[in-house]
Amino acid sequence: MTDYDVIVVGCGPAGLMACGELAKRGLKVLGVDKKPRLDKNYRTASGYCFLDQPFNKEFIKMTPEGNKTCLEYTKIGFTLEYSGTMEGIYHSHMFSDTGKHWQASARKKPFYNLFVPSKCQSDRYKWAKKQGTKFMTATVAVKASQTDKQVELVVRKDGKNKTLTCKKLIASDGLSSRIARSIGANEGRTLFGKGPTIEYEMTDVECPYDRGDMFFFGANNFGGMAGGLIMVPSPNGKNAFRLETMSVLPASTSTAIIEHFTKKGPFSHWFKNAKIIDTSGAVVEMLTPMITPYRGNILFVGDSAAFAECLYQSATMAGYMGAVCTEMELHGKKGFEEYDQFWGKHFEWVKNPKRMADYTKRVLFPRFFTVKELDFLFELSEKNPIVVDEPAATPYDFTTMVMQQFMAMPEVPDDLKKRMQDIIDADMAKVATVIGKGQRA
Ligand SMILES: Cc1cc2nc3c(=O)[nH]c(=O)nc-3n(C[C@H](O)[C@H](O)[C@H](O)COP(=O)(O)OP(=O)(O)OC[C@H]3O[C@@H](n4cnc5c(N)ncnc54)[C@H](O)[C@@H]3O)c2cc1C
Missing domain, CATH: 3.30.9.10 (D-Amino Acid Oxidase, subunit A, domain 2)
Structure with a gap:
C-alpha cells in the first residue's frame, strides 16, 4: 500500500496540468513544490505563445470568450480555459551595437500572442485543486528511489525530512531537475x-x-x-x-x-x-534532451527532460499526456512507452539534434556577424522593410526567416549570403562555439 497513486514533483505548467488531469481521472495524487504559493509565477517568463499556428506538432485554436480565452489543443484533444485575453504582437525589433534598427512586421497574423504567466499558473492551480489534487507547498523534493512496485520520495518541509511513497512519480521539476540527478537520469546528456x-x-x-x-x-x-x-x-x-x-x-x-x-x-x-x-x-x-523520458516508475515531463524549454503551452501539453499515460501504466498498460512516442514526435530536438541549434539561433545568430556587417544589414532592412502576411516566427523558424529576407536583398554580397546559409545549416556543435561569446570582432 502506498501513500498516493501518483506524486507529482514540481507544480509549474506541466506539473499542475498533470495533477489536475490525474485527479479528474479519480486517482489519489499529491503535488509537491518548493514554492510557498502555486497561484503565482516566480520564475522569469516573457509570456509569449504560439496560437492558431503549428508549434511542436500541435495546433492550439484560440477562441476569445468575453474576457476569457478558450484554448483547444486540436491534435491531442483537450481544452483549457485561460482567464484573460490574448494580445497579438505584430512587430519585432532588433538593435545593433551602434543602435541601428531592424524591424519586421506582420500584416495578417501576429508573430505570437501574449499571456500573463501568473494568471496561467493561477488558473491551472485552482482547476487542479477543484479536481481533488492535494498539494504540499514550501516542500523540497530531496531525492527519489524506487523498486519495481513503488517510488520513495524524501521531502524536506520546515527543516524536517519525511518519506512519502507512491506507485508512480511524475518529475516535472523543471530544468536542472533534482529528481533526474538523484536517480542518475541525466547521464549521457550534454x-x-x-x-x-x-x-x-x-x-x-x-x-x-x-x-x-x-x-x-x-x-x-x-x-x-x-x-x-x-x-x-x-x-x-x-x-x-x-x-x-x-x-x-x-x-x-x-x-x-x-x-x-x-x-x-x-x-x-x-x-x-x-x-x-x-x-x-x-x-x-x-542540456541535450532525455531521449527516453522515463526510468522504471518515474516519468519526466516538461522542462525536466527538455532541451532548454518546452514553453508554457507545450509543458502543459506534456503534463496532460503525462497524466493520460501514467493512468495507462497504473492499469497495467505500457503508458510510459506511449509517452515516449509522444515525446519524440512532438519535441523535434529529441530525434533531430539540428532542431536544438535552430531553436537557439533565435538569440545567438547576431554573434556570427561583426558589428559592421550587422549595421550594414540593418541599414538595408530600413530601406527594404520586412513586411509579411503570416510569419513563420516560432523560435525554430525565426532565424531562417530573417536570413532568407536578407539573402533576398540584391545589395547583400555573396560572401555574406554564404555566411547566412551556413547559419541556417549550422548544427549545435557550430552554434555552441558562440555560446557565452560576444559579437565577432
Ligand atoms: C527568461 C525566460 C523566459 C521565458 N519566456 C517564456 C515565454 O515567454 N513563454 C513561455 O511559454 N515560456 C517561457 N519560458 C519557459 C517556461 O518558463 C518553461 O518552459 C515552463 O515553465 C516549463 O514548465 P515546467 O512545468 O516543465 O517547469 P517549471 O515551470 O520550471 O516548473 C518546475 C516547478 O518545479 C518546482 N521545483 C523544482 N525543483 C523542485 C524540488 N526539488 N522540490 C520541489 N519543487 C521543485 C519549481 O518550484 C517549479 O514550480 C521562459 C523561461 C525563461 C527562463
Missing part, C-alpha cells in the same frame, strides 16, 4: 551552458517604436559587458515591458547589464519615468 537571467517588469517605458519585442545586443549597450537583453511588451500596465537579460555566470552580471541598460546605456532615456512593478530571475541550463 551540457551546452548555463546562464542567468534577471527580469524587470516596468511600466511607463517611453519606447518610440511599434509595440513589439525588442532585442538588444552588443557590448556598447551594456557598458562593455558581453550579453543581450530582450524587451517583450507586457499586458500589466501602461507602456509596460518585461526586460530580460542574457549573460554568463555569475548572476551579478545580469543585474549589472540591466542596471546599465536602463540607467546609463544609449536607450536609458526610454526609462527616465519608468517604474519597476515586478522582478524575477532564473538560471537556464541547456
